[in-house]
Amino acid sequence: MHRPVLLNEVVTMLEPRAGTRFLDGTFGRGGHTAALLEAGARVIALDQDPAAVEAARCFAPQIASGQLAVEQMNFRELATVAERTGGFDGILLDLGVSSPQLDCPERGFSFQADGPLDMRMDPARPGTAADLVERLNLTELTRLLFDLGGETKARPIARAIVDARRTAPIISTLQLAGIVERAVGGRRGAKLHPATRTFQALRIAVNDELGALDQALAATPAALLPGGRLAVISFHELEDRRVKRFIEHHSQPELRAAGMAFGQPNPDYCFQKLRRVDPSPEEVTANPRARSARLRGAIRL
Numbered sequence: 001m002h003r004p005v006l007l008n009e010v011v012t013m014l015e016p017r018a019g020t021r022f023l024d025g026t027f028g029r030g031g032h033t034a035a036l037l038e039a040g041a042r043v044i045a046l047d048q049d050p051a052a053v054e055a056a057r058c059f060a061p062q063i064a065s066g067q068l069a070v071e072q073m074n075f076r077e078l079a080t081v082a083e084r085t086g087g088f089d090g091i092l093l094d095l096g097v098s099s100p101q102l103d104c105p106e107r108g109f110s111f112q113a114d115g116p117l118d119m120r121m122d123p124a125r126p127g128t129a130a131d132l133v134e135r136l137n138l139t140e141l142t143r144l145l146f147d148l149g150g151e152t153k154a155r156p157i158a159r160a161i162v163d164a165r166r167t168a169p170i171i172s173t174l175q176l177a178g179i180v181e182r183a184v185g186g187r188r189g190a191k192l193h194p195a196t197r198t199f200q201a202l203r204i205a206v207n208d209e210l211g212a213l214d215q216a217l218a219a220t221p222a223a224l225l226p227g228g229r230l231a232v233i234s235f236h237e238l239e240d241r242r243v244k245r246f247i248e249h250h251s252q253p254e255l256r257a258a259g260m261a262f263g264q265p266n267p268d269y270c271f272q273k274l275r276r277v278d279p280s281p282e283e284v285t286a287n288p289r290a291r292s293a294r295l296r297g298a299i300r301l
Helices: 007-014 031-038 050-065 075-085 129-135 138-149 154-167 173-184 196-207 209-223 237-250 281-286
Strands: 021-024 042-047 068-072 088-094 224-234 271-273 294-300
Touching (some): 007 031, 007 294, 021 031, 021 075, 031 042, 031 050, 031 088, 042 075, 050 068, 075 088, 075 209, 129 154, 129 196, 138 154, 138 196, 154 173, 173 196, 196 209, 209 224, 209 237, 224 237, 237 271, 237 294
Parallel strands (some): 021 042, 021 088, 042 068, 088 224
Antiparallel strands (some): 224 294, 271 294
């Protein structure tokens, strides 16, 4: 069963109630959306994955009543939706790959079972992970694995990939996972599979996840109504660092460079920062995929 991460904490942070309008930027299977609807809010839910939009059929009564609208769209288009609707009392961005995507071998996100090396959240998007693995040269692969995966053994992994593809195309998840595992000498008691960071890096690149996040965050100040609330759930350091810096910058009334006695007014000041929330030990035990989740939020001044 799909478990929405930090569900109670998200509801507490966003404070949905009757008469308010919210944007759920990543519908997934509707766990967070359902909680917003239950509180009486109206919701526009976006998801770039057509399978997620199809799953929204179980919300037919709320869609028919106009309380919920679900659209196949990347949340990077948040500004367009806000302009069309007049803004939101709350915005939720639940980042990264969803459990249903991970659990479907045909999508190619996981090495737990064999599947095509795809990783596209929107199957209509051009370019798969297999295309990247085939096209990038040694230097480009090394940089991608290090920059987007934090992979400290990026060079030997990239070298192993380049050597392997000379023999045969790398087209499946287990094929790539095996290449990575052999390149770094196996698991040797490590908690993470050796291919975890490689798969993360490829997935982020295939879906331009960081570019989409930056574009969505930049649109939130104008998309939120006064007093509106932003909540963002991230799952790895690259995402969390971006969210943290964005909220902190927009929460500072003054900017002060090193050596300056006085600060200058911050033209981007518009947020009150909220406290970061991590999953409880009980939630991590019940849902291990929640262990790396971080929830950050802000209130539009």
